[in-house]
Amino acid sequence: MSGLQRTALIFAIIGAINWGMIGFFNFDVVAAIFGGQTVAFSRVIYAIIGLSGLYCISLLFTADEEPQ
Template identity: 40%
Template sequence: MKTLDSVALGLLIVGGLNWLLVGFFEFDLDATIFGGETFLLSKIGYIVVSLCALYSVKFFPLITFQTTSQYRKT
């Protein structure tokens, strides 16, 4: 699972950087690499990053648990 977590995090970072480029410069790196927004490979890229985002929702309880545990020790 640790490998899958790392891959999901890496793809989320790449996706976030892509949205940064879209927001600041109206430049979609994914569409540029894979041949346009409507090209199949580009759509697959968007889907994979979105699935990584959904997968990463599982980390919220871990963050909450660690934060709560730290406050209970004091």
């Protein structure tokens, strides 16, 4: 797994945890850390997490490098 793939996966996991927190506790971690959902930096973080999730779709279609 390349560095880009690992980074995208980490951001996707962070996004999933954030959505879990919203679903279970109605608490948006990103908004709480960066000052709200409409703050420009929060929107950048949301965009990066979204792009990471889209990139992780490509991981579903890559062949395994190790034979099992």
